[in-house]
Amino acid sequence: MNGVAYEHEVEPRLLLVHYLREVLNLTGTMVGCNTSNCGACTVLLDDESVKSCTMLAVQADGQSITTVQGLAENGDWHPMQTAFHENHGLQCGYCTPGMILASVSLLNENPDPSEEEIRESLEGNYCRCTGYENIIKSVQQAAGQTS
Ligand code: FES
Numbered sequence: 001m002n003g004v005a006y007e008h009e010v011e012p013r014l015l016l017v018h019y020l021r022e023v024l025n026l027t028g029t030m031v032g033c034n035t036s037n038c039g040a041c042t043v044l045l046d047d048e049s050v051k052s053c054t055m056l057a058v059q060a061d062g063q064s065i066t067t068v069q070g071l072a073e074n075g076d077w078h079p080m081q082t083a084f085h086e087n088h089g090l091q092c093g094y095c096t097p098g099m100i101l102a103s104v105s106l107l108n109e110n111p112d113p114s115e116e117e118i119r120e121s122l123e124g125n126y127c128r129c130t131g132y133e134n135i136i137k138s139v140q141q142a143a144g145q146t147s
């Protein structure tokens with residue numbers, strides 16, 4: 001988890017998002033719908049984005065997980081975090097951890113996505129505030145497509 005190994009015995013029914021929030025106290029991962037629709041709970045599982053309300057904690061056994069708290073390095077924000085900040089890619093911030101991790105996953109797979117590809121890739125992440133335009137600009141900046 002964010003570069004640290006943890007070992008816990010958990011109920012087989014415990015969802016990964018609840019393990020993150022309630023056992024590890026990593027509350028940067030948000031719960032929106034709990035039904036795999038909104039994307040607020042998105043984390044990286046071995047560098048691919050997953051909705052952590054759709055999997056059990058035990059399914060993550062032995063795998064590498066990154067939450068929003070694990071993106072910064074040596075006190076420096078991840079370029080995607082900087083881009084969201086500079087482009088006002090957030091308002092209330094509720095969707096933002098999931099949106100940023102989904103965007104990081106996109107650029108891991110496709111470092112130079114078109115606007116359409118960005119929109120398609122983020123269609124599983126809902127934002128009730130921004131209207132999405134500044135989120136798209138943020139991803140484009142992180143991809144080096146704008147200054
Ligand atoms: S809380 Fe997981 S997708 Fe909404």
Ligand code: FES
Nearest residue numbers: 091092127128129
């Ligand atoms: S910034 Fe409020 S839900 Fe996206």
